Amino acid sequence: MSEQAKAASAVVEPGIPEQGITVELAHATVAAFEQAVEAARRHPSFQQFGEGKALRVRVTYQLSELDALQELKDAAWDLHHKRAWLHGAEIAWHQMAQLTHCFRELLRRPRREHCFFDGNFWSGFGCRYAIANLSDRINNEWLTFGRLEAGGAWVFDKARIAEHVRKHLYSGFQHCPAFDEEYLELFFELFPERVDPVEDDRWQLVKNRQGELVGIGPTGVEAAKKIVYELQEKIRQRRGAEKTQENGKRKLPAALFAPYQTTVKKKKGLLARLLG
Numbered sequence: 001m002s003e004q005a006k007a008a009s010a011v012v013e014p015g016i017p018e019q020g021i022t023v024e025l026a027h028a029t030v031a032a033f034e035q036a037v038e039a040a041r042r043h044p045s046f047q048q049f050g051e052g053k054a055l056r057v058r059v060t061y062q063l064s065e066l067d068a069l070q071e072l073k074d075a076a077w078d079l080h081h082k083r084a085w086l087h088g089a090e091i092a093w094h095q096m097a098q099l100t101h102c103f104r105e106l107l108r109r110p111r112r113e114h115c116f117f118d119g120n121f122w123s124g125f126g127c128r129y130a131i132a133n134l135s136d137r138i139n140n141e142w143l144t145f146g147r148l149e150a151g152g153a154w155v156f157d158k159a160r161i162a163e164h165v166r167k168h169l170y171s172g173f174q175h176c177p178a179f180d181e182e183y184l185e186l187f188f189e190l191f192p193e194r195v196d197p198v199e200d201d202r203w204q205l206v207k208n209r210q211g212e213l214v215g216i217g218p219t220g221v222e223a224a225k226k227i228v229y230e231l232q233e234k235i236r237q238r239r240g241a242e243k244t245q246e247n248g249k250r251k252l253p254a255a256l257f258a259p260y261q262t263t264v265k266k267k268k269g270l271l272a273r274l275l276g
Contacts, residue, residue, distance in 0.1 A: 015088075016090075021061050022059070022060040022061075023072065023082065023083070023085075023096075025058075025082050026082070045059050064258070067259075069100060084096035104260075107257050110257060115127055116232075122221065130165065134228060142164050142165060154205065155193065156192065156193060156194065161191070187231060190231060191231065201219065203223070203227075204219045232247045233248070234248075
């Protein structure tokens with residue numbers, strides 16, 4: 001067969017879909033690859049390209065199918081040659097894996113604090129994994145940006161804080177469907193210019209091990225929660241309650257949550273069961 005004929009008979013791969021999460025796996029001689037292919041093959045978008053060692057498989061999941069995607073991710077955990085696209089744009093596999101896991105949890109159990117609390121530390125920036133916690137124990141460098149006034153109040157350097165947060169955002173933060181750029185902008189705007197820990201007992205001045213003043217922070221986890229909730233309410237009032245969730249972020253389409261909501265029938269009491 002001539003080269004021209006070979007080219008004519010070659011299969012032209014379709015482009016990456018502009019909607020959904022597309023994953024591609026390359027051939028590997030391990031059981032994990034077979035398990036991942038088996039999971040992918042169950043989806044109607046499954047595609048296969050090449051043969052032998054050049055074999056690749058590709059499948060596209062929608063945001064309503066994150067349970068199925070999770071099954072494939074679990075099977076493909078140890079595979080090295082894999083790629084991912086979000087709405088047509090390629091992203092690192094670990095970014096896709098992390099953000100879809102977190103977003104899936106949000107859809108399954110929507111809670112006001114989901115994007116703000118990781119079980120230990122509160123973050124007001126709209127992502128529980130933003131590398132800047134409202135805490136005096138970890139990832140709190142941004143709370144040192146400012147100066148102490150003679151009267152004892154702490155004045156924040158808000159411009160430096162905004163720059164730091166944007167530079168150190170969680171790697172997949174801006175790719176997440178729940179990311180809200182307007183919320184983040186309003187957070188920087190409405191965050192207090194200064195805090196007096198005498199007047200506001202949620203805050204305390206923080207010293208290092210040498211006893212030197214280094215910044216300010218909440219007095220504890222509960223205080224951090226109150227600070228975050230107050231900022232959420234201010235943002236919600238600014239944006240309008242009809243447009244936002246209780247936490248101040250924009251409302252997500254109800255259709256996204258539908259596949260993850262299950263109807264649980266309430267068990268009847270003994271008398272009700274006897275009476276039918």
